Amino acid sequence: MKARNRFLQSAVLILALAGASSLAAEGGAAKSIKLLNVSYDPTRELYQDINKAFAAQWKAGHNEDVEISQSHGGSGKQARAVIDGLEADVVTLALAYDIDVIADKAQLLPKDWQKQLPHNSAPYTSTIVFLVRKGNPKGIKDWDDLVKPGVAVISPNPKTSGGARWNYLAAWGYALRQKGGDEATARDFVTRLYKNVPVLDSGARGATTTFVERGIGDVLLAWENEAYLAINELGKDKFEIVVPSVSILAEPPVAVVQKVAEKHGTAKVAKAYLKFLYSEEGQEIAAKNYYRPRLASVREKYKANFAPVKLFTIDEAFGGWTKAQATHFADGGVFDQIYQPAK
């Protein structure tokens, strides 16, 4: 029943957007370009800043106003909305897999979209860190401490949350990298980790709420930028960040939705918008929002914010998203097996 509601909601949204854009086209005397950026949950603050800066830059160079709308939600849900007809000019999602699906199912952009921009089309990166309560009462230092008995770990459900998949894969990759680590030990490690997870929230923000507001759990596995956001909003006197020895390099990718942008006549400005993310100004905005910048000069400037941590990529450890998704998160995959009742 709820699924139907969601469908209706997105249908109404699409109609409203279509109506709005056709109205805009009719009243097109004032030269103003509209872009829709469909993004995932925690980038709200980042893109508010980016949009303002880009609009100012474009206006200075081209004497045109650019109005950028943002849409946020779970990464997979957003990808589905685009497939179902939400006319995004650009997508900036949590995982390459979600953009792959848009390319695959709806053919709205070329399959090699990830090669169109530098660094695998990911202008900024992030990683998974631990948020613990002030004073770190359980003495959490690294991944090993999370599987100890009596430690409650908060992480959302990887089946419904893109962020949670990064958490899971980071833990798996850590276990692989230990002495004598292989598939079996990693599986055992992750199983023990999830035995310590008392609640599986459906999204990353929900998990943060459970940990921060409800006071449940000793450790929250979170995006680095979310952890900083939680600390800045809720006070440094309540929580602290623990950076593990090894973690995963999260590369949230961006892409122009080619077919839609061509239809809207926004291909050029959409491309410039994404390129802006790689510029010094864009990189600085990313760093200020606690995303790790790619540009060395900006990284140097903000290095106090980003603790050194050994990072591995999903391609190195898992052979890419599609494979990781199929092995670990598909129905009947490794994650489901953790919760299978013992026979």
Add this chain to the structure above:
Amino acid sequence: MPLLLKKPSALPGFKWALGYVVLYLLLLVLIPLGGLFFKSATLGWAGWWHALLTARVLAAFEVSFGTALAAALINGLAGLPLAWFLCRYEFPGRRLLDALIDLPFAMPTAVAGITLATLFVPQGWAGRLLAPLGITVAYTRLGITLALVFIGLPFVVRSLQPVIEELDPAVEEAASGLGASWWGAFWRVIFPELGPALLTGFSLAFARCVGEYGSVVFIAGNMPMRTEIVPLLIITKLEQYDYAGATALGSAMLMASFILLLAINHLQARLQRSTQ
């Protein structure tokens, strides 16, 4: 005309009325539901069963239907005295209390779920009182049931109220005048009158609760095999772009609810016949 008209009405004309009903239901109910079944049919019969008959899905069905039935039962038991009280007694603030009953209708379900979870976690206001008794509400089936009791309350009360208003207090007086105990008067005189309305309220509350997602996910904890509801599994399937699998669960749920509601309707018809 072979169709059975209860009472020919002069008003809009039978053909127009029927046309209107069919068209409206077609657009609003049958086409979306047809789409659901059509999509799930792409799996084929074997695939459909395969999507359903896994331990995880069956456990979720047990959670969804078990908690919805429990909540509807609690609402039936608790809603009857509530409705009775609000109808039969006149007191200051009655209208305010009466309006409060509708609040669960009006409140966004997510708000209800978050509020209940905040109250009932072990550190919450209510949770703190229950923890020493060894009762945990949040992140258990008890928590799910609680959220559903909240969501389903108005259905029972609102179904009962008009019937209680109609009930002549003289009947109860006559019953006790003729020597019936209060229980006897209730069981043999009042309850038969209220039974059908109570069942309506029960089945409405049940139907609403079985598909409830927004409030439940916040208090359920969503642990596979234990507190995972079917609508969450549907969202999970959608998250994997498994539209057919999602519709398989959706259609199975719809059919199960439909069969249960039919059974309740049948029971209601029998109850009505036996009292007439």
